[in-house]
Amino acid sequence: MPSLGRLHLITDTRPGCDPLAVVRAALPVARADLVVQVRVTDDTTDRQAYDLARRVRALCVPYEATCLVNDRLHVALAVDAHGGHVGADDLPVAAARRVLGPAAVLGATAREPDAAARAVAAGASYLGVGPCHPTATKTGLPDPIGPAGIHAVVAAVAVPVIAIGGVTAATVPALRAAGAYGVAVVGALSTAADPGRATAELIAALTC
Ligand SMILES: Cc1ncc(COP(=O)(O)OP(=O)(O)O)c(N)n1
Ligand SMILES: Cc1ncsc1CCOP(=O)(O)O
Ligand SMILES: [Mg+2]
Numbered sequence: 001m002p003s004l005g006r007l008h009l010i011t012d013t014r015p016g017c018d019p020l021a022v023v024r025a026a027l028p029v030a031r032a033d034l035v036v037q038v039r040v041t042d043d044t045t046d047r048q049a050y051d052l053a054r055r056v057r058a059l060c061v062p063y064e065a066t067c068l069v070n071d072r073l074h075v076a077l078a079v080d081a082h083g084g085h086v087g088a089d090d091l092p093v094a095a096a097r098r099v100l101g102p103a104a105v106l107g108a109t110a111r112e113p114d115a116a117a118r119a120v121a122a123g124a125s126y127l128g129v130g131p132c133h134p135t136a137t138k139t140g141l142p143d144p145i146g147p148a149g150i151h152a153v154v155a156a157v158a159v160p161v162i163a164i165g166g167v168t169a170a171t172v173p174a175l176r177a178a179g180a181y182g183v184a185v186v187g188a189l190s191t192a193a194d195p196g197r198a199t200a201e202l203i204a205a206l207t208c
Pocket of ligand 3: 070071085086087088089090
C-alpha cells in the first residue's frame with residue numbers, strides 16, 4: 001500500500017471546470033504528497049468516468065502520486081487505481097474492501113467517532129471527515145463540525161483523518177492542530193486562478 005499523501009485533490013467535473021488542467025498543475029508541485037481522487041457528477045457515464053480516471057492514473061505515475069476513484073469501484077479496478085473512497089450512499093466499507101482487495105487504499109466518509117471506528121473495523125485505511133467548514137461544492141450536508149469535530153474522530157481511530165469541506169490554506173493550521181493528517185479539497189484548487197500556486201500554498205500549510 002503506498003504511503004498516503006496529505007493533500008487530496010478531488011476532481012471537479014461541474015460545467016466549466018477543467019479537472020485535468022488542475023491535476024496537471026498540482027502534480028509537479030505536490031508530487032507524492034498528492035492524492036488525486038477522481039470524483040464525477042452523478043450524470044457522468046461510466047465511460048466518461050473511466051476515460052477521466054485512466055488519464056488521471058497515467059498522469060500520477062511519474063510523480064508517484066496516488067490515484068483513487070470516488071464511489072465507482074469498478075472504474076477504480078478498471079484503471080488499476082490505488083483504491084477508492086466510499087460514503088453512506090455507496091457500497092458498505094466491508095463490501096468495498098472485498099471488491100478492492102486487501103492491498104488497496106480505501107477511504108470512508110465518517111462525521112463522528114462511532115461511525116469512524118466502525119468504518120475502520122470494516123476495513124477503511126483512511127477516513128474523510130467533514131464538512132469542517134461551509135462549502136458551496138456539495139449540497140445537503142449536515143452542519144460543519146469544525147476542528148473540534150475533527151479532533152473527536154482523530155481521538156477515536158488509528159488511521160489517517162483527512163479533513164474535508166471548505167478547506168483552504170488558511171484553515172489548514174487549525175485542522176492540523178486538531179490532529180488531521182491531511183486535507184481534501186475541491187474548490188480551493190478547481191476555482192483557483194493559479195492552481196499550481198494554490199497547491200504550493202496548501203502543501204506549505206500542511207508541512208509547516
Ligand atoms: C476524502 C473524502 N472525504 C469525504 C468524501 C465524501 O464522500 P461521500 O460522503 O461518499 O460523498 P460524495 O463525494 O460521493 O458525494 C470524499 N469524496 N472524499
Ligand atoms: C464531497 C464533499 N463531502 C463533504 S464536503 C465535500 C465537498 C468539498 O468541496 P470543497 O473543498 O470545495 O468545500
Ligand atoms: Mg460517495
